[in-house]
Amino acid sequence: MRVVVDLNRCQAYAQCCYAAPDRFVLRGDEILVYDPAPPASDRAAVDRAVQACPVRAIRVEHDRAPAERAA
Amino acid sequence: MRDGTIVIAGASLAGLRGAEALRAHGFAGRLILVGDEPHLPYDRPPLSKHVLTGEIAPGATTLPGVGTVEAEWRLGAKARGLDRAGRALLLANGERLAFDRLLIATGARARPWPKPEEARLSGIHTLRSRDDAASLAAGLAARPKRVLILGAGFIGCEVASSIRALGLPVTVVDPAPAPLAQALGRVIGGFIAGRMEAAGVDLRLGVQVTHLEGDGQGECVMRRARLDDGGTIEADCVVVALGAVRNTDWLAGSGLRADEGGLSCDSACRALDEAGRPVPDIFAAGDVARVPYPLYGGRPVALEHWGNAVAQAAHAARAMLDGPEAAGAYAELPAFWSSQFGLNIKSLGLTEGADAVAIVQGSPRTGRFLAVYGRAGRTIAAVSVDAGRWLPAYEGPIRDGAPFPPITGGADQPDPDPVSPGLPAPATARGDQS
Ligand SMILES: Cc1cc2nc3c(=O)[nH]c(=O)nc-3n(C[C@H](O)[C@H](O)[C@H](O)COP(=O)(O)OP(=O)(O)OC[C@H]3O[C@@H](n4cnc5c(N)ncnc54)[C@H](O)[C@@H]3O)c2cc1C
Ligand code: SF4
Numbered sequence: 001m002r003v004v005v006d007l008n009r010c011q012a013y014a015q016c017c018y019a020a021p022d023r024f025v026l027r028g029d030e031i032l033v034y035d036p037a038p039p040a041s042d043r044a045a046v047d048r049a050v051q052a053c054p055v056r057a058i059r060v061e062h063d064r065a066p067a068e069r070a071a
Numbered sequence: 072m073r074d075g076t077i078v079i080a081g082a083s084l085a086g087l088r089g090a091e092a093l094r095a096h097g098f099a100g101r102l103i104l105v106g107d108e109p110h111l112p113y114d115r116p117p118l119s120k121h122v123l124t125g126e127i128a129p130g131a132t133t134l135p136g137v138g139t140v141e142a143e144w145r146l147g148a149k150a151r152g153l154d155r156a157g158r159a160l161l162l163a164n165g166e167r168l169a170f171d172r173l174l175i176a177t178g179a180r181a182r183p184w185p186k187p188e189e190a191r192l193s194g195i196h197t198l199r200s201r202d203d204a205a206s207l208a209a210g211l212a213a214r215p216k217r218v219l220i221l222g223a224g225f226i227g228c229e230v231a232s233s234i235r236a237l238g239l240p241v242t243v244v245d246p247a248p249a250p251l252a253q254a255l256g257r258v259i260g261g262f263i264a265g266r267m268e269a270a271g272v273d274l275r276l277g278v279q280v281t282h283l284e285g286d287g288q289g290e291c292v293m294r295r296a297r298l299d300d301g302g303t304i305e306a307d308c309v310v311v312a313l314g315a316v317r318n319t320d321w322l323a324g325s326g327l328r329a330d331e332g333g334l335s336c337d338s339a340c341r342a343l344d345e346a347g348r349p350v351p352d353i354f355a356a357g358d359v360a361r362v363p364y365p366l367y368g369g370r371p372v373a374l375e376h377w378g379n380a381v382a383q384a385a386h387a388a389r390a391m392l393d394g395p396e397a398a399g400a401y402a403e404l405p406a407f408w409s410s411q412f413g414l415n416i417k418s419l420g421l422t423e424g425a426d427a428v429a430i431v432q433g434s435p436r437t438g439r440f441l442a443v444y445g446r447a448g449r450t451i452a453a454v455s456v457d458a459g460r461w462l463p464a465y466e467g468p469i470r471d472g473a474p475f476p477p478i479t480g481g482a483d484q485p486d487p488d489p490v491s492p493g494l495p496a497p498a499t500a501r502g503d504q505s
Contacts, residue, residue, distance in 0.1 A: 061135035
């Protein structure tokens with residue numbers, strides 16, 4: 001799984017932290033720290049975080065990346 | 072244009088988001104992403120923050136979208152030149168990639184320590200790529216006696232914060248009178264300086280490093296820095312954070328208007344030739360692109376902001392497929408964030424040229440505040456420190472150039488008291504972010 005949060009948009013509402021406490025935490029008042037590569041077993045929780053974010057700042061991709069290769 | 076071949080040079084944030092936008096707008100042809108790094112596009116902001124503290128593995132930041140965008144990846148392949156007449160991208164391995172349209176998204180690289188023989192000492196780092204972050208993290212894991220950071224821009228300050236979080240001694244040297252002075256000015260930079268010192272950073276302002284010296288023994292390990300005031304700093308690990316250089320050197324001889332400061336474009340992100348005419352089939356986006364801003368009187372601006380790479384790539388994609396008129400002029404408001412020393416800093420607009428700053432909400436005393444920047448009586452930018460939710464209210468006033476300060480009579484700040492922001496004179500301006 002790959003996760004990125006648009007931190008320009010994030011308003012530190014912490015909704016994601018309630019939905020997936022193991023993958024999103026707020027540090028200090030406003031610093032969101034998140035796991036950009038959560039295990040597939042966390043899919044449901046991370047999807048809930050995406051839905052819970054009031055400003056739609058979280059993007060997730062579940063597919064596997066194509067194998068990294070050199071040209 | 073919906074068919075044919077589009078090549079994207081530079082396979083990172085702007086390249087990937089450009090590819091996605093092309094597909095989203097209905098491009099059905101062949102799409103090739105060329106990147107000199109061996110990695111799929113990954114996110115850079117965590118590299119100076121939670122990757123250095125060890126909370127995030129360097130390899131974990133691959134961006135969502137890489138698995139679904141329908142494109143051919145040419146990774147570990149460097150673009151070396153451009154055959155404009157033949158409409159082909161030339162790769163370092165000798166290959167020619169023919170294109171109907173080209174999107175240039177080669178970004179920027181860290182400005183190295185200017186003395187190459189000193190820059191080769193072991194223990195000296197720059198920070199731009201995932202591999203740089205892994206190498207610096209390994210250097211920190213060896214518990215250096217002291218880390219020296221050259222430059223108190225965003226990257227330098229974020230790295231200093233991460234290193235203090237690891238409990239290592241760190242010195243930051245910058246010729247400016249305050250950290251982040253280039254972007255935020257001396258007033259807000261002075262507040263950050265207080266936080267840095269409270270966190271145990273040895274902050275040396277108003278001085279410059281002139282020499283980096285090794286131990287003089289076979290291995291040439293970093294040992295000591297000499298300052299222009301005659302002082303020395305003993306450090307076995309150095310992070311050179313002196314800003315960025317745009318990756319345009321490979322365009323030399325292409326006839327495009329490009330230099331260390333970027334590739335000049337028109338407001339539809341079309342590259343300009345040396346005569347200043349837009350080239351119809353070559354576009355650029357992200358850190359590499361210098362695009363005129365309607366908000367700043369049409370002045371060409373190259374940004375080093377994550378949000379700019381995303382928005383500009385989408386804008387370029389639109390202009391590539393539907394034409395420059397349909398896309399209109401790129402007018403995204405510059406915006407970025409940084410986190411360091413437990414603070415979240417966010418910015419809207421550009422502070423450059425500001426002649427006044429006013430704290431309009433909160434107070435540096437409490438550590439939460441919003442500062443607004445004005446120029447000749449107009450509002451041009453706003454910066455929040457742990458007060459991001461107040462920031463969106465200033466987007467309209469900045470776009471409209473509302474009278475400065477734009478909002479008065481606030482509950483906690485009825486009469487904002489503007490002072491000079493202490494920004495460096497534009498003539499001596501160095502890089503933008505970092
Ligand atoms: C450590 C760090 C922290 C940051 N933190 C923040 C932050 O907190 N907030 C914020 O707003 N922004 C931040 N940024 C800035 C943000 O990451 C950049 O604005 C963004 O990465 C720009 O994307 P880009 O695709 O234009 O360029 P880049 O990310 O630089 O990507 C360009 C790609 O092109 C490749 N390339 C270069 N030349 C060639 C060539 N000749 N052929 C093929 N490939 C080539 C490069 O290797 C690279 O992979 C940070 C940047 C760094 C480095
Ligand atoms: S829910 Fe959204 S806005 Fe709130 S902290 Fe998470 S990402 Fe940020």
